[in-house]
Amino acid sequence: MDVLLLARLQFAITIIYHFFFVPLTLGLSIVVAIFETIYVTSGNEVYKRMTKFWGKLFLINFAIGVVTGIVQEFQFGMAWSEYSRYVGDIFGAPLAIEALVAFFVESTFLGVWVFGWDKLSKGLHAAVMWLVALSSTVSAMWILIANAFMQHPVGYQINNGRAELTDFSQVIFNRVFTTHFPHVISAGLTTAAFFVLGISAYHLVRKNEPDFFRKSFRIAIVVGLIGTVLVGIMGHLQGQLMLEIQPTKLAAMEAVRHNEDPAGLSLLTIQSRDGKTDIVDIRIPYLLSIMLYNRPSGGVQGMNELQAEYEQKYGPGDYIPSVLLAYLSFRAMVGIGLLLIAVTLLAIYVDVKNLFVKFAWFLKLLPWMIILPYLANTTGWILTETGREPWIVYGLLTMEAGVSKAVTSGMLLTSLIGFILVYGLLVVATLYLMFKFAKAGPEPNEVIQVVEELTPSLVNTVESE
Amino acid sequence: MTLNTVWFIFIGILYTGFFVLEGFDFGVGILLPFLSKNDLQRRTIINTIGPHWDGNEVWLITAGGATFAAFPHWYATFFSGFYLPLFLILIGLIIRGVAFEFRGKDDNPLWRSLWDWCICVGSLLPTILFPIAFSNLVRGIPIDAKMQYVGGFFNLLNPFAILASLAVTLLFILHGASFLSLKTTGEIEQKVKSLVRWLWLLVVLILIIFLITSFIVTDITDRLSVLSIVFPVVAVAAILAAGYFLRKGQFGRVFLMTCLTVAFFVFTIFAFLYPRVIVSSLNPDWSLTIQNAASSPYTLKLMTTVTLIFLPIVMIYQGWTYWIFRKRVSGDPKNLTY
Numbered sequence: 001m002d003v004l005l006l007a008r009l010q011f012a013i014t015i016i017y018h019f020f021f022v023p024l025t026l027g028l029s030i031v032v033a034i035f036e037t038i039y040v041t042s043g044n045e046v047y048k049r050m051t052k053f054w055g056k057l058f059l060i061n062f063a064i065g066v067v068t069g070i071v072q073e074f075q076f077g078m079a080w081s082e083y084s085r086y087v088g089d090i091f092g093a094p095l096a097i098e099a100l101v102a103f104f105v106e107s108t109f110l111g112v113w114v115f116g117w118d119k120l121s122k123g124l125h126a127a128v129m130w131l132v133a134l135s136s137t138v139s140a141m142w143i144l145i146a147n148a149f150m151q152h153p154v155g156y157q158i159n160n161g162r163a164e165l166t167d168f169s170q171v172i173f174n175r176v177f178t179t180h181f182p183h184v185i186s187a188g189l190t191t192a193a194f195f196v197l198g199i200s201a202y203h204l205v206r207k208n209e210p211d212f213f214r215k216s217f218r219i220a221i222v223v224g225l226i227g228t229v230l231v232g233i234m235g236h237l238q239g240q241l242m243l244e245i246q247p248t249k250l251a252a253m254e255a256v257r258h259n260e261d262p263a264g265l266s267l268l269t270i271q272s273r274d275g276k277t278d279i280v281d282i283r284i285p286y287l288l289s290i291m292l293y294n295r296p297s298g299g300v301q302g303m304n305e306l307q308a309e310y311e312q313k314y315g316p317g318d319y320i321p322s323v324l325l326a327y328l329s330f331r332a333m334v335g336i337g338l339l340l341i342a343v344t345l346l347a348i349y350v351d352v353k354n355l356f357v358k359f360a361w362f363l364k365l366l367p368w369m370i371i372l373p374y375l376a377n378t379t380g381w382i383l384t385e386t387g388r389e390p391w392i393v394y395g396l397l398t399m400e401a402g403v404s405k406a407v408t409s410g411m412l413l414t415s416l417i418g419f420i421l422v423y424g425l426l427v428v429a430t431l432y433l434m435f436k437f438a439k440a441g442p443e444p445n446e447v448i449q450v451v452e453e454l455t456p457s458l459v460n461t462v463e464s465e
Numbered sequence: 466m467t468l469n470t471v472w473f474i475f476i477g478i479l480y481t482g483f484f485v486l487e488g489f490d491f492g493v494g495i496l497l498p499f500l501s502k503n504d505l506q507r508r509t510i511i512n513t514i515g516p517h518w519d520g521n522e523v524w525l526i527t528a529g530g531a532t533f534a535a536f537p538h539w540y541a542t543f544f545s546g547f548y549l550p551l552f553l554i555l556i557g558l559i560i561r562g563v564a565f566e567f568r569g570k571d572d573n574p575l576w577r578s579l580w581d582w583c584i585c586v587g588s589l590l591p592t593i594l595f596p597i598a599f600s601n602l603v604r605g606i607p608i609d610a611k612m613q614y615v616g617g618f619f620n621l622l623n624p625f626a627i628l629a630s631l632a633v634t635l636l637f638i639l640h641g642a643s644f645l646s647l648k649t650t651g652e653i654e655q656k657v658k659s660l661v662r663w664l665w666l667l668v669v670l671i672l673i674i675f676l677i678t679s680f681i682v683t684d685i686t687d688r689l690s691v692l693s694i695v696f697p698v699v700a701v702a703a704i705l706a707a708g709y710f711l712r713k714g715q716f717g718r719v720f721l722m723t724c725l726t727v728a729f730f731v732f733t734i735f736a737f738l739y740p741r742v743i744v745s746s747l748n749p750d751w752s753l754t755i756q757n758a759a760s761s762p763y764t765l766k767l768m769t770t771v772t773l774i775f776l777p778i779v780m781i782y783q784g785w786t787y788w789i790f791r792k793r794v795s796g797d798p799k800n801l802t803y
Contacts, residue, residue, distance in 0.1 A: 059566055060566065060567070060570070062566075063562060063563050063565070063566035063567065064563060066519070066562060067558060067559040067562040067563055068559065070522075070525075070526060070555060070558055070559070071555050071559070073526055073529055073530060073533075074529060074544060074551055074555055076540075076544075077529075077540045077541055077543065077544025077545060078544045078545055078548050078551055078552070079545070079548075081541035081542065081544065081545035082541070084533065084537055084540055084541040084544075085537050085538055085612075088533055088534065088537020088538075088540060088541065088760060089537060089760040089761050090764070091533070092530065092531075092532075092533035092534030092535070092537055092540070092760070092764075093534045093764055093767060093768060095530040095533055095534065096527065096530035096531045096533060096534040096535075096768060096771075097530075097534075097771055098530065099523060099526045099527035099530040099531075100527050100530075100531075100771065100772065100775045100776065100779065101771070101775055103523050103526055103527070104520065104523045104527065104775075104779045104783075105782075107519040107520045107522065107523045108519070108520035108523070108779075108782060108783055108786055109782075109786075110519060111515070111516035111517060111518075111519055111520055111786065112516060112786050112789065114515070114516070114802060115512075115515055115516040115790060115802050116516075116789060118800075119790070120789070159761070162537075164760075164761045164763070164764070165760075165761060165763055165767070166763065168767055404541075404545040404548075405545070405613050406542075406545040406546050406548070406613050406614040406615070407545050407548050411548050411549055411552075411618075414549065415548070415549075415552040418552065418556060422556055422559060426559070426563060429567055430567075433567060433570050433571070436570075437570070
């Protein structure tokens with residue numbers, strides 16, 4: 001197999017795996033910090049138990065997110081060294097700043113949080129959790145600034161055969177970043193909200209610790225409402241931006257063959273195997289234009305015209321990304337997103353009207369829905385990244401030109417198999433622990449613990465009588 | 466001093482931070498299965514580095530990111546040329562990081578022993594492989610005119626690299642043991658202290674052999690500078706001083722000296738390199754240097770500002786965490802987190 005394909009496969013597998021865990025880290029760190037803050041301000045012990053229970057699940061998830069993140073930072077140099085040479089002057093800076101400004105805080109203070117329950121005051125301990133949560137967010141911010149440059153390069157100049165930084169503020173305030181960042185953070189909040197909702201519902205159905213899980217449920221619906229609505233709004237803005245900066249991604253996503261004005265949203269489009277003709281093409285008239293322009297007119301460029309235009313601009317090549325991936329991943333992401341808004345609204349209704357008994361079927365469904373935000377996160381990134389094909393930096397550098405020269409397909413195959421094996425085993429261990437602790441529920445609070453320790457002697461007394 | 470030199474020093478400081486700090490938790494990880502008789506002792510040992518290992522590891526992440534930002538060609542050539550060793554280092558760091566968090570979350574002895582070995586092997590892999598990488602940077606590897614590594618994997622496993630690997634592995638084990646001597650009590654403390662005593666002599670010998678060899682194998686004798694002599698001398702002086710404090714039973718100072726030894730060991734590597742960052746064994750003109758591997762002056766300036774603000778802050782709060790967790794970890798299960 002060729003080096004480019006293997007390098008892409010390895011990057012895809014390791015980054016999808018990594019980002020499977022990141023959104024929960026982003027969202028749940030904030031949720032745990034909220035629980036701990038309520039504990040500190042109210043003094044109510046149940047919030048301390050909530051902090052510890054959800055915190056434990058957070059830590060299991062965090063560990064796997066961190067270690068798989070290291071791989072990403074190394075992988076640019078290992079497998080994509082020519083890309084690294086070409087953009088290092090710009091792309092390296094946000095990565096280095098991320099480590100220095102955010103990752104250091106996150107890792108150092110998480111250790112303090114885990115080990116510092118008896119060593120810090122209550123308030124300081126909660127503040128440490130906020131530091132962890134905020135630095136996770138800042139960390140995501142810098143990574144997305146770096147990614148935005150790959151989607152839409154700005155603030156650079158081509159010098160010495162590479163892209164050199166000319167204006168850092170343009171790189172930071174890249175419009176792709178400013179819409180993408182809130183989208184990712186709110187996706188994290190959504191993921192965490194459904195995680196907490198699902199596990200809480202599981203226990204509420206079983207009448208296990210109702211007070212504990214009602215309180216968790218209530219905070220999760222608030223977080224979920226903010227998350228799902230914001231993720232949708234930002235996604236809408238991203239789509240409008242795509243029209244301007246990545247027309248090939250948009251055309252592939254909607255399978256638009258020729259320039260259209262007004263454009264319809266594809267309800268079902270099936271292409272022939274060679275991709276040259278449409279066998280089925282059912283569209284909702286005007287809807288795509290409305291989504292992109294907020295009015296029932298406005299043009300969308302088609303793949304044929306774009307291909308011709310790009311060939312003229314960049315020379316021969318295939319400039320249209322995989323239509324199948326873009327088309328399906330967009331629909332999966334948006335479909336799930338809309339469903340999650342509906343589920344959140346129903347959950348709010350159930351909670352406010354206190355209909356937990358009547359809506360038991362809904363509570364039984366919620367644990368299964370934990371997976372939905374994960375699927376939306378993953379398909380969203382598949383759209384974002386594969387929709388950039390064939391570019392590694394849109395309009396500047398192709399993936400083919402970015403792959404390492406010193407690396408052979410044998411090396412890549414070795415590491416690919418190694419990562420798949422190790423990651424495969426780790427996901428089994430992670431899921432095992434997650435299910436174990438999520439099902440077990442919170443640990444009994446300290447008063448109950450004392451009683452339990454006394455119980456055997458009581459039993460003995462009774463037996464001897 | 467040019468910004469390129471400043472950045473060479475920054476990268477040196479970041480790697481020094483990494484090797485001094487993660488060096489002892491690697492050492493502790495390697496020793497884990499061999500120092501402990503039962504699960505409680507293993508938990509005690511893990512808890513000594515529990516609050517710190519993750520923060521220590523970020524020094525490596527930052528060093529990697531900073532190399533990417535300041536010397537993209539160094540990052541690109543180094544990371545692609547050392548592909549397989551770095552892959553193994555990553556696997557080590559992955560299984561080890563997860564092991565700390567997962568180990569204590571199940572009582573099954575098989576589960577625990579699996580993660581114990583992940584901690585040990587995961588600590589050993591980077592300990593063995595990083596010196597192989599760095600010694601090759603100094604000695605020279607086949608780099609062509611286009612900054613590409615053209616050697617194979619086994620090119621990296623030369624006797625000098627293996628000697629470096631052995632020296633650093635023993636040094637990290639000593640470093641880890643002297644850290645443990647400060648953080649444990651009772652049986653483990655006694656065991657670790659006697660380990661430090663006999664290991665010390667071995668480390669002194671191999672370190673001196675390595676440093677002498679490095680003067681012969683590399684091109685340093687053609688381009689001697691004050692620092693390239695002072696740094697190795699201080700490294701040796703520090704490890705000898707460790708022996709002195711060892712005799713007096715002052716283990717706090719022994720640990721301080723192993724910290725200094727590791728630090729000056731890294732300084733030595735960087736002094737030998739300067740102003741190159743990767744030496745080409747094919748043609749001296751093809752070596753990567755702080756000039757031809759660097760980012761633009763604008764990026765270097767930007768990164769200098771950020772680093773001058775944030776690196777001291779990092780040092781302060783990491784120092785604070787060592788202060789918070791300064792007490793010895795007793796073997797009382799109530800006080801153990803992991």
